[in-house]
Amino acid sequence: MFIRSLRTCLPPSRRVPHLQCIVQKASFSSRSPLRSYADTVNNLKIGAHTRVIYQGFTGKVATQNAKDSIEWGTQVVGGVKPGTTSEHLGLPVLPTVRAAMEQLKPDATAIYVAAHQAAEAIEEAIEAEIPLICAVAEHIPLHDILRIHSMLETQSKSRLVGANAPGIISPIGKCRIGFQPLPTFAPGHIAIVAKSGTLSYETVASITRAGLGQSLCISMGGDVVAGTSHVDALRVFENDPDTEGIIIVGEVGGRAEEEAAEWIKDYKKRSKNPKPIAAVVGGVQAPPGRMMGHAGAWAAPGELTAAKKRKALESAGVTMVDHPEKFGNVMKTLLNQAGRDVSKIQQSASQNQRRGYHTARRLPTRPALASKKSFPLTAPSQQRHLHIEGERAATLLTKYDPSFPISSTTPPSDGHYISVTVDRSARRPAIYASPTIEPSQLHQRVRRFPYPYREGPSQQDVQAVMEHLQMSTAPPAAKTQAAKLIKTLTTFYKEKECISISASLSVSSEGELQAHDIDISFDDAAFKSTKRQPDIHALRDTSKEVAVEVEAEKEGIVFVKLAADDASHNIGTLVNGAGLAMNTVDALALRGGKCTNFLDTGGKATSQTVKRSFELILRDSRVKVLFVNIFGGLTDCGMIADGIMMAFKDVDMRGCPVVVRLRGTREEVGQRKIAESGLALEAFDGFDEAAKRVVELAGQ
Incomplete structure (x- = not known):
């Protein structure tokens, strides 16, 4: 208080x-x-x-x-x-x-x-x-x-x-609170809420090119727990007289998009003339259990996959796109279908621009805006939340509490599941519990029990978890042990700054509780940002991780190897921004392409970073074509072009063709450099054309 x-x-x-x-x-x-x-x-x-x-x-x-x-x-x-x-x-x-x-x-x-x-x-x-x-x-x-x-x-x-958000901006009100690239924005009448920064900039650029402009753009940010959600933003957009249409940019992780779908269903029922809504969701191809660049880009038990989020939004009447470049034309069509006069909206946006708003798509930017050091607060490092499982995780827990009922045996098929992680909607830690560990039923039967962060779970919370685990008929000793185990897990979770901790539970023939398959993830930011938990993070063993991912991390590059054992994956990708990188992999898959990697050069992208990214991607012998997809919101396209040309001079390209799409900040400079380089590069403005060519080359 x-x-x-x-x-x-x-x-x-x-x-x-x-x-x-x-x-x-x-x-x-x-x-x-x-x-x-x-x-x-x-x-x-x-x-x-x-x-x-x-x-x-x-x-x-x-x-x-x-x-x-x-x-x-x-x-x-x-x-x-x-x-x-x-x-x-x-x-x-x-x-x-x-x-x-x-x-x-x-x-x-x-x-x-x-x-x-x-x-x-x-x-x-x-x-x-x-x-x-x-x-x-x-x-x-x-x-x-x-x-x-x-x-x-x-x-x-x-x-x-x-x-971890670009911030909030009202182009129609000339108010920016954050670091959004101003040349991309134009005052108008489309509202946008987004998790991903770079995906939102692509969205904004498409709306600006369509002459519709933006009324209000709110970034949730890519962290596990966001201060403002999709539904919060939708509540504002609904009653905003300047907003004629709405765009949602989502991604894997959390329930924000699912909750938005439920809100939209209700909105369409109660509104006589609802504002049209379109959306994109990144991470459909994200491998389960992997964090895709953003700290919050992973799914907890019971959360929908990105593919199911797309279906949930579609079922709510939202028009889905596979790439944000399409939003401008899609939104014009939806506005027309909703009986809104697009020409008047465009005229209003144009008048706002003539009143002195900064809206041109290719305005020159200050050198500081695109420099390597301009935005150090958002430059990504590979946030590889420390993951410990098996015997090492069991040892940690028994060292913390010697009475913790560890079992080295395989859990029986009638075991129970318990986890402590975050309920992103409640913005609290939560106990996730399921009476079964059967994979086909776990998703449907897992239930969340959020509790106050400071006080921890109450006795009533613990009792509710026990009831959902269906342990009411367990022997008294097992029930006592289970209640203590829940308290131990929640205390350990807080004191050691975990992201998540999970276990399978069973009751032995002697009536004793047993915990199997301990799995713990710790928050790297606690150590990297504040130097807390040094003993925990000293346990990281990089020799057991994917070597190319560890090497990329040292360079400030976020790299995830995809389908390592599948030779049909043959497209290497180099993208700036985690959301855009996820969307690139997804969009290529929809066109029949299969990617070997996810790679986000992020806000630290420099010519040297781009060159290094080429080297890392081409280590994978499966790569038959390399796709560079850059939207220069904060990243200078001219600098990216320099990096691509440097890579061609210094990296063994193995005869691998390269397709380049550069849009955004100083795009004309980057495109001109590529065109005049004399190198075997294929350059495109539009994503569709570039993606089609990439898939064609991959199939040759």
């Missing part, structure tokens, strides 16, 4: 200036029946009225970002640097967020500090009751985020976007 200074304010609006209201003191309680975190959803309605501050204001990244945002039209009113009262960019710098709140009256804060400081910065913003908090940093430890959400759920003043 927090004692805070409350501001009772009207919900933000893009049309009405923000009204400052009476200040009073009050206490917050999670037991309040009137207000909750869900009530902060309208804080997402940013616009010309929105007053923005920066935490970490004087840092190099924040400074350049603020300059660009101010030039674009965002109302930046100052920032925070701990212990400092000064001026920066002609704006006030204050020593605390609370002081900034009192003196500058911000509606939103952009947190531009490194991952190891980000949790504290978010907490300070919550305590100061900043209405909208945007956290862009990647690799904030999961358990820090769970602690933050345990704070957020007790209050109704602050809304979080992120973490």
Whole structure:
């Protein structure tokens, strides 16, 4: 519980200036029946009225970002640097967020500090009751985020976007809170909610080319637990008078897309003229149990696969696309079918542009925007959540609790399943339980039991888990052991900062509980960002991992080898952005192509990184054609072209043909360099044409 200074304010609006209201003191309680975190959803309605501050204001990244945002039209009113009262960019710098709140009256804060400081910065913003908090940093430890959400759920003043998110932007209101590439955006009337940054930039570019523009774009971010969900965004888009159509960008992991489908079904029933909705979901080809670039891109037991998420959205009446390049034409068709006048929407967007909005698709960008060091907060490293199983995992648990009932035997077919991981919808840790370990039934019978992060599961929670496990008829000793085991697992989960921990349970002929097949994943960010849990992460044995993936990690490249034993997989892929990399593999599969790898060069992409990626991909003798698919949102296409040409000079290409698609930032420069290189490269603008050629070459 927090004692805070409350501001009772009207919900933000893009049309009405923000009204400052009476200040009073009050206490917050999670037991309040009137207000909750869900009530902060309208804080997402940013616009010309929105007053923005920066935490970490004087840092190099924040400074350049603020300059660009101010030039674009965002109302930046100052920032925070701990212990400092000064001026920066002609704006006030204050020593605390609370002081900034009192003196500058911000509606939103952009947190531009490194991952190891980000949790504290978010907490300070919550305590100061900043209405909208945007956290862009990647690799904030999961358990820090769970602690933050345990704070957020007790209050109704602050809304979080992120973490690990490009942020939130209102092109129609000239307000950017994040690091979205401004030249890609245009004011208009299509709203977008996305998990993936690069996929969202591709989506935005398609909508801009179609002349429709964007009203509001919200990024959930790629972390395990997001401060704002698809449904939160949809609730805002539904009632936004500037929004005529909606796009959802999803991916494997979590239940956000499934919940969005349920919300859309209800929306279509209650609305006489629902806004048309289209979507893309990445990760259909993602191998089970693998994390695909984003920290949250993996499916927990009971969660739908990406393919089933697509079907759920389709069944709700959402139009699905296989690549975001198609959204512009698809949305025009849907708007026409819904009886909306597309020409008027395009005219309105065009008029907004003539009023001075920064919208051109190929506007020159500041060198800092595309440089290697511009966005270090989002540069990915291979987040290989430490995975330990079998005897090593059992040893860890028995060392932690000598009474833990480990068994080295194979679990019987009538065993039970238990896991502690995250319920992303509840934004809490949860016990996942199933009365069966039978693979064909586990997905349907697993049930989630979320519990408070700080307090842990209650006795009632434990009892509910026991009942679902169908252990009510077990011998008394086994039931006592099971209750203790649940407590041990949840305590271990928190103290050792696990991502997940699971086991199979059975009862021996002597009436004793036995735990089999222990499997534990630990959060790498806890160690890499904050140096916590060093003893746990010292257990990593890279000799048992895929060598090319480990080597890629050292270069800041996210690489996943696909179908290693299948010779029919013969297309190598090099992509920037985890979501776009997943979508590339999916889209090629729909066209009959099979990929040897997932590779995300990410925000660290440089000419040298591209060259190194070529080397790693071509180590796989299966590769018959290499597909470079780059959307330059934050990545400079000219620089990518330099890397491709460097690779041709220095890497043994084995006669492997290369198909290149470059779109986005400085695309004309990159395309010209490729065209004039004299090298055996095939360059394309459109994804469909490029993908068709790749599959054709792979089949030769």
